[in-house]
Amino acid sequence: MDRGAVEIRPGRNGGIFVTGNKLVKLYHTLLTVDGERSAVVDAIVIRDALEPLVAADAARHRTKVDVADLNKMIRFLTKSVESTEDFMRAAWKLHERIAAISPNQALRLMYSSVIATISESSVRVTGDEVETDREYLLRRSEVHVDLVKAIIDGDLDATADALSRHVE
Secondary structure, eight states: OTTSSEEEEOSTTOEEEEOOOOEEEETTEEEEESSOHHHHHHHHHHHHHHHHHHHHHHHHHOOHHHHHHHHHHHHHHHTTTTOHHHHHHHHHHHHHHHHHHOSOHHHHHHHHHHHHHHHHHEEEEEEOSSSOHHHHHHHHHHHHHHHHHHHHHTOHHHHHHHHHHHTO
16 A cells, blocks of 8 residues: 555545556655656666666766765765655756756657656656665665766776666
């Protein structure tokens, strides 16, 4: 019930009713989506395909302004581990900022579009209870810290390594 899979309707014709499957799994995070579930699933697949290109471009083309922004955003993300929803929103903003570094306009637009599809369609974000939300978010935070460090350092191998852990 707390995941939005059932709906309680009071009254004479009320009861407990199963709602449409609006849950989308994003690794160990469950997104309750508003609208077409398949659109979000498709966006996640595309995001996963584009992410290595986006991150590599960011590692190659980051500027001092980009580095300052990424450092600020990663500090905010690491402080957001008490709330799955806050953490995910911070992560999506971080990924949008990473994409903004790329000089490839088509890549930036496609990646930003799929991130927007995922984030704007997600009306609720919860953990999947495999581990506590906080434990999971601390691990995810470490991966994002490593990704940002690799991008800032311009280290393509470390960027690829961080991304491989990002999709676990």
